[in-house]
Structures are given as structure tokens and as C-alpha cells.
Amino acid sequence: MFRPIRIDAVLIQAVIAGALSFAxxxxxxxxxxxxxxxxxxxxxxxxxxxVAVWRRLRAESSKLAWFWFLVALVASxxxxxxxAGLLDLDHVPAWLxxxxxxxxxxxxxxxxxxxxxxxxxxxxxxxxxEPAPRPVPAVERPEQPExxxxxxxxxxxxxxxxxxxxxxxxxxxALAVPPALVDHARKVATEHRTRTGTxxxxxxxxxxxxxxxxxxxxxxxxxx
Numbered sequence: 001m002f003r004p005i006r007i008d009a010v011l012i013q014a015v016i017a018g019a020l021s022f023a024x025x026x027x028x029x030x031x032x033x034x035x036x037x038x039x040x041x042x043x044x045x046x047x048x049x050x051v052a053v054w055r056r057l058r059a060e061s062s063k064l065a066w067f068w069f070l071v072a073l074v075a076s077x078x079x080x081x082x083x084a085g086l087l088d089l090d091h092v093p094a095w096l097x098x099x100x101x102x103x104x105x106x107x108x109x110x111x112x113x114x115x116x117x118x119x120x121x122x123x124x125x126x127x128x129x130e131p132a133p134r135p136v137p138a139v140e141r142p143e144q145p146e147x148x149x150x151x152x153x154x155x156x157x158x159x160x161x162x163x164x165x166x167x168x169x170x171x172x173x174a175l176a177v178p179p180a181l182v183d184h185a186r187k188v189a190t191e192h193r194t195r196t197g198t199x200x201x202x203x204x205x206x207x208x209x210x211x212x213x214x215x216x217x218x219x220x221x222x223x224x
Contacts, residue, residue, distance in 0.1 A: 021076050022047070028079040031089035032100035042100070045107045046075050052114045064117060068110040075103065177218050185209060185219045 025043035034042060049072040056065040082096075083089070188208050192200040200208075200223075206216035 018047070021080060024083045025076065025079045027083050027089065028096075029100055031092050032097045033092075034100060042103065045104060046072055046079075049107050049110055050076070052111050056114045064113060068114060071106070071110060177215065177222060181209070181211075182219060182222055186223055189223055 022043040025046055026039050029042035030039040049068065053065055053069040053072060056062070057069070087096075185205060188205065189200045192198075192204065192208075200220075202213070202216050202220050205220060206213055209216065209219070211219070
């Protein structure tokens with residue numbers, strides 16, 4: 001499907017203005033001695049320079065672009081004013097003939113500078129901000145079980161003085177228990193009762209103290 005043609009007043013005005021300016025430039029070039037196809041080339045040269053300036057101004061607003069915009073505007077506007085009756089086209093002054101004759105070189109220089117002059121480089125994009133470091137999660141350490149209180153190692157029983165066998169009867173020797181040994185045995189018995197909940201027997205006390213069986217029995221009897 002074809003789109004409907006819409007009449008634009010601005011576009012019509014631009015076509016009329018362009019045609020009149022084109023004709024004025026042609027008439028001025030022809031009056032300055034440029035006949036034939038050369039008179040028609042002058043308006044094209046001025047309009048092309050304006051197009052080049054417009055494209056450069058879209059890319060950047062530089063002093064060079066604005067300078068050549070003023071040059072092309074003076075050339076186009078000057079031709080329109082000169083052909084409005086202020087200038088005798090039958091007797092064109094010499095300076096105007098020189099300007100018209102030198103215009104092609106001037107337009108070529110301007111177009112070359114506009115097309116090949118480097119433009120300002122675009123600013124480099126700002127570097128992306130570095131991501132904030134993530135917090136390291138705290139590693140929960142398992143709680144260590146409380147250590148049981150260390151049970152002191154029982155001290156070895158002090159050595160008993162050995163009396164001659166002939167001096168003391170066996171029963172008297174078995175019943176003679178030093179007080180220090182009894183106190184030590186009492187500590188061992190208390191620790192055994194705390195740990196097991198039962199009273200210590202003769203065999204266990206004998207093993208803990210390292211004493212003979214009859215002496216262990218005598219100590220148990222005194223502890224009861």
C-alpha cells in the first residue's frame with residue numbers, strides 16, 4: 001500500500017526559496033562572465049558547501065564549520081541581494097568578477113577541510129564501578145564439649161616401715177596401720193564413692209594403694 005502524499009507548507013517554502021536562490025546565483029555568475037554550463041555549476045557549488053557544513057555541524061559545533069557556514073551564507077545571500085537591482089548586471093565591477101572566478105577554488109578548499117578534518121573524539125565511557133566485596137559469612141564453629149574435670153592421680157602410698165618378723169606377731173602387724181595411710185585411703189574411698197556411688201571394696205582399695213590384702217582389710221575396717 002502506498003502512503004498518502006501529504007502537502008507540507010515548510011517543504012514547499014524550502015523548494016521555492018532554493019529555486020530562487022539557485023536562479024540568483026546563476027544570473028550573477030553569468031553576469032560575471034561565466035557562461036554556459038559554468039553558470040549553472042556555481043549554484044550547485046554553493047549549495048553543496050552548505051550541505052557539507054550542515055553535516056559537520058550535526059557531528060560537532062566547531063569554529064571551522066561555523067566559518068565555512070558564514071562563507072556559504074554570504075555567497076548565497078550576496079547573490080540574492082546583488083540581483084535585486086542594487087547591482088548593474090550589465091556592468092559588473094572587476095572585484096566581483098574576481099570573487100566569482102575564485103569561488104570554485106574557495107569552495108573546494110572548504111569542502112575538503114570539512115570532509116577530512118578530524119573530529120573531536122567521543123569521550124571514553126566512564127568505567128563501571130567495581131562491585132562491593134561481599135561480606136564473608138562467619139563460619140560457626142561447633143561448641144566444644146566441656147571437658148570433664150581431671151581426676152587427680154592418687155599418690156602412691158608411703159612405704160611402710162618393715163619390722164622384724166620375730167619382733168611383732170602377724171596379727172599385730174596387720175592391725176598396725178599408719179595414720180597417714182588411713183588418711184590417704186579415706187581420700188581414695190571418697191573419690192571412689194563420688195565417681196561410682198558405691199563404697200570401695202577391699203580388692204579395689206588394695207589395687208589402688210598397692211598394699212597387702214590383710215592390710216587393705218584392716219584399712220577398710222577402719223574406714224567403715
